[in-house]
Amino acid sequence: MMLYVALSIVVLMIGIFSLMINRSIVKILIAIELISVAASMNFILFSWMRQDVFGQALMILALSVDTVVTGIVMALVIMLYRKFGFRHVEDLG
Amino acid sequence: MSLIELLLILGISIPAFLAIYFEEIIYSVVSLVVMFVTVSIFYFSLDAPLAAIFQLTLGIGTAVTLILVGDEITAGETKPNHRNKLTLAVTFILLLTPLLILELPLIDIRQLGTISEPLNFPLSEVLWNLRGIDILAQGLVVLTAIIGLAILLRKNEEVK
Numbered sequence A: 001m002m003l004y005v006a007l008s009i010v011v012l013m014i015g016i017f018s019l020m021i022n023r024s025i026v027k028i029l030i031a032i033e034l035i036s037v038a039a040s041m042n043f044i045l046f047s048w049m050r051q052d053v054f055g056q057a058l059m060i061l062a063l064s065v066d067t068v069v070t071g072i073v074m075a076l077v078i079m080l081y082r083k084f085g086f087r088h089v090e091d092l093g
Numbered sequence B: 001m002s003l004i005e006l007l008l009i010l011g012i013s014i015p016a017f018l019a020i021y022f023e024e025i026i027y028s029v030v031s032l033v034v035m036f037v038t039v040s041i042f043y044f045s046l047d048a049p050l051a052a053i054f055q056l057t058l059g060i061g062t063a064v065t066l067i068l069v070g071d072e073i074t075a076g077e078t079k080p081n082h083r084n085k086l087t088l089a090v091t092f093i094l095l096l097t098p099l100l101i102l103e104l105p106l107i108d109i110r111q112l113g114t115i116s117e118p119l120n121f122p123l124s125e126v127l128w129n130l131r132g133i134d135i136l137a138q139g140l141v142v143l144t145a146i147i148g149l150a151i152l153l154r155k156n157e158e159v160k
Helices: A002-021 A025-050 A054-084 B003-021 B025-045 B049-073 B085-095 B097-102 B109-114 B123-130 B132-159
Strands: none
Touching: A002 A025, A002 B003, A025 A054, A025 B003, A025 B025, A025 B049, A054 B049, A054 B123, A054 B132, B003 B025, B025 B049, B123 B132
């Protein structure tokens, strides 16, 4: 059990590390996906531990909203690239 | 630690790390897909088949979109690879330290599960009866997002 909690912490750390070192907008989106997967893993893990399905229901809600957010951000990224040629976060400044 | 646990841990942590390591977007996204598939297997092993299917479908959809966006954005961009292998190894080991630390039974987290009585509803009942308003609100959010995406990309086409 603790092993899987540790695994989710590892995925979370990889995502945060990637947020810190990467400047490409797509890589930052991938890092956000990693962080979202780490959170979802905890939902399923604790749901399984308590033997109820509330965690799964909340995970489905959270994952849907996360995917919507990713879609919106990707549309904004495409717009920024086509209009201003931005590829990296430094360009936004 | 059993062999299946080891395979799940390696199948999630290594592709997650490779997803941020590769310079090429396509390799990163392929690593991300591998991680999504392993996470889905992990959910199946935890008796959450609906969540596993949901994760897999949304993950693959996200990966396809990331490939399309990444291919358009990074077209014609040179990608030199200056990553040092020693730095890579040290970083990966540092990121794996929670596994080494939390593997020790410092906290018996199973006690947390006995706080309340377990509830055994089917997932669909929970979703539609107990979280019905959330589901409807979320449908509204998704619909609004789709309309927003269409407006964003359509306006962009007009500008182009």
